[in-house]
Amino acid sequence: MTLRIAVIGAGIMGGDHARIIAGDLPGASLHVICDAAQARAAAISAECGGEVATNPVEVINRSDVDAVVIASPDATHAPLVLACIAAGKPVLCEKPLSQSPAECHQVTGAEVAAGRQFVQIGFMRRFDASYAEMKAALADGVIGRALMMHNFHRNVETPAADFTAAMAITNSAPHEFDITRWVLGCDFVSVTAFKPSRSGPLVGPVFLVLETTAGQLVNIEVNNNAAYGYDVRGELVGEKGAISLARTSPTRRDLALIQSTSYPTDWRPAYAEAYRQQNKAWVRSIQTGNPSDIAANAWDGLCAAVVAEAGVQALTAGHRIAVTLPEKPALYR
Numbered sequence: 478m479t480l481r482i483a484v485i486g487a488g489i490m491g492g493d494h495a496r497i498i499a500g501d502l503p504g505a506s507l508h509v510i511c512d513a514a515q516a517r518a519a520a521i522s523a524e525c526g527g528e529v530a531t532n533p534v535e536v537i538n539r540s541d542v543d544a545v546v547i548a549s550p551d552a553t554h555a556p557l558v559l560a561c562i563a564a565g566k567p568v569l570c571e572k573p574l575s576q577s578p579a580e581c582h583q584v585t586g587a588e589v590a591a592g593r594q595f596v597q598i599g600f601m602r603r604f605d606a607s608y609a610e611m612k613a614a615l616a617d618g619v620i621g622r623a624l625m626m627h628n629f630h631r632n633v634e635t636p637a638a639d640f641t642a643a644m645a646i647t648n649s650a651p652h653e654f655d656i657t658r659w660v661l662g663c664d665f666v667s668v669t670a671f672k673p674s675r676s677g678p679l680v681g682p683v684f685l686v687l688e689t690t691a692g693q694l695v696n697i698e699v700n701n702n703a704a705y706g707y708d709v710r711g712e713l714v715g716e717k718g719a720i721s722l723a724r725t726s727p728t729r730r731d732l733a734l735i736q737s738t739s740y741p742t743d744w745r746p747a748y749a750e751a752y753r754q755q756n757k758a759w760v761r762s763i764q765t766g767n768p769s770d771i772a773a774n775a776w777d778g779l780c781a782a783v784v785a786e787a788g789v790q791a792l793t794a795g796h797r798i799a800v801t802l803p804e805k806p807a808l809y810r
């Protein structure tokens with residue numbers, strides 16, 4: 478049976494998910510594209526197909542919608558996920574699940590009450606080959622026990638004019654909060670946050686230092702106005718060696734005594750394949766009834782939100798803040 482998928486949100490990520498579903502997602506079809514701005518939904522529909530709609534809750538409850546992708550503004554994610562759970566619809570929710578741990582708690586509580594998982598969170602880096610190889614190297618023991626993980630997350634410029642330093646922690650850094658948890662297989666016990674002074678009005682970098690439940694250190698630099706290119710770096714340091722993400726460029730140029738490679742413009746070309754693999758894993762999980770063993774679930778979304786909230790507190794307080802997670806429900810063990 479082909480899954481009839483509705484995409485909620487026709488912005489940057491909603492458009493990309495619609496293109497993946499329409500063009501490269503076996504077993505699924507783009508059934509509805511929904512956005513409060515009808516013209517934006519109509520433009521995606523003209524390109525990818527699907528009916529146009531403007532009311533997300535109505536779409537979620539349609540009997541001819543089998544599954545839902547939520548790619549609307551961050552603040553709408555948790556309420557719409559709750560509507561999907563209430564309607565019994567599997568949902569792929571773009572990160573973050575919510576910037577509020579309390580809202581994430583409502584979602585995990587709804588899944589626990591239903592006795593099953595409905596939610597996959599769009600932490601697509603878990604499906605990136607470089608991070609998968611890093612995780613495998615740690616599991617194989619080749620670099621020894623993990624000591625530290627260094628992470629750099631640089632955007633050309635902030636994705637929105639109202640982007641703040643706190644959003645660097647609540648919107649961008651959740652990728653690192655999740656991928657370091659996934660690679661290291663542990664959680665965090667504290668976070669300390671710093672930010673250098675930057676000249677001019679642009680949002681400057683934030684620098685986080687986190688301690689894990691296994692006594693390791695994780696540092697995360699998020700610079701949303703790096704200017705030179707979209708550049709994500711990672712190095713996992715073990716007691717016997719280290720492994721780093723290899724930055725790839727489609728080509729290398731040798732011209733006039735200069736060798737050069739290019740940077741992606743933003744995260745979408747950098748993780749195009751990871752998004753496809755993530756979405757395929759989601760469709761498989763619906764078809765089989767078994768959650769993906771790679772993808773992030775609502776519990777992972779809650780963990781990212783708890784760390785992000787502590788990170789913002791640490792930035793304001795200027796000292797280490799404890800990260801305290803609730804008891805993990807059996808549904809997620």
Ligand code: ISE
Pocket residue numbers: 572632636648649652744
């Ligand atoms: C954006 O929302 C993403 O999810 C990107 O992966 C990340 O690199 C960017 O910093 C975020 O704003």
